[in-house]
Amino acid sequence: MAPAYSRCPVGASTQGRVKAAPSMDRYEPLRRRTIALVGLMGVGKSSVGRRLASALNLPFRDADVEVEAAAGRSIPEIFAAMGEPAFRDGERRVIARLLEGPPHVLATGGGAFMNDETRGLIKERAVSVWLKADLDILARRVGRKDSRPLIAGKDPMEVLKEQAAVRYPVYAQADVIVETGDAAHHVTVGQVIEALTIYLGEPSE
Numbered sequence: 435m436a437p438a439y440s441r442c443p444v445g446a447s448t449q450g451r452v453k454a455a456p457s458m459d460r461y462e463p464l465r466r467r468t469i470a471l472v473g474l475m476g477v478g479k480s481s482v483g484r485r486l487a488s489a490l491n492l493p494f495r496d497a498d499v500e501v502e503a504a505a506g507r508s509i510p511e512i513f514a515a516m517g518e519p520a521f522r523d524g525e526r527r528v529i530a531r532l533l534e535g536p537p538h539v540l541a542t543g544g545g546a547f548m549n550d551e552t553r554g555l556i557k558e559r560a561v562s563v564w565l566k567a568d569l570d571i572l573a574r575r576v577g578r579k580d581s582r583p584l585i586a587g588k589d590p591m592e593v594l595k596e597q598a599a600v601r602y603p604v605y606a607q608a609d610v611i612v613e614t615g616d617a618a619h620h621v622t623v624g625q626v627i628e629a630l631t632i633y634l635g636e637p638s639e
Contacts, residue, residue, distance in 0.1 A: 461491070464490055464634060466634075467559065468540055472547040475544045479565060482541075482623055485620060489627065497542045498541075500528045561609050563609070564610070573591040576594070610633050
């Protein structure tokens, strides 16, 4: 299993921490703020997000689905008719609206965290989790679909390499980083919960 880690790596010593009583809901601290999943296309933000929300008994929101609902058209149609800048503007406004609501699990689009305003709102109102996997795994996954505008007619690996070079330094600002490998989604959910539990359980400096 690939390692999951936050600013305090999973498996690090917990000596000195106060353990919760068995009767307490161990997931309660994870429900206090929205959990925003970020990462490149194909990493499983939506699939993992749905399962994570179910495990934590939280609502699930997919930013791409919400953008499509607000625009009344699919993302490929938005790109074709209005271009990427219009999509990004709509994405920014939709995510801002979602972050005003009660805590939930939010799957963001691959480029959402790159927007300074969106990133600032996520840092203020949510806990961000970067789901990270090797590019060859992502290329294999996204190559199975032809519905992603950013790779239409292009080599998925080349697109992902270009995106990683630009986006990884920004994704690295996320509160928690989980390296998923090619694990099944339910395994990744367990990694995310473990990493969040460590991160949120750490006393503030």
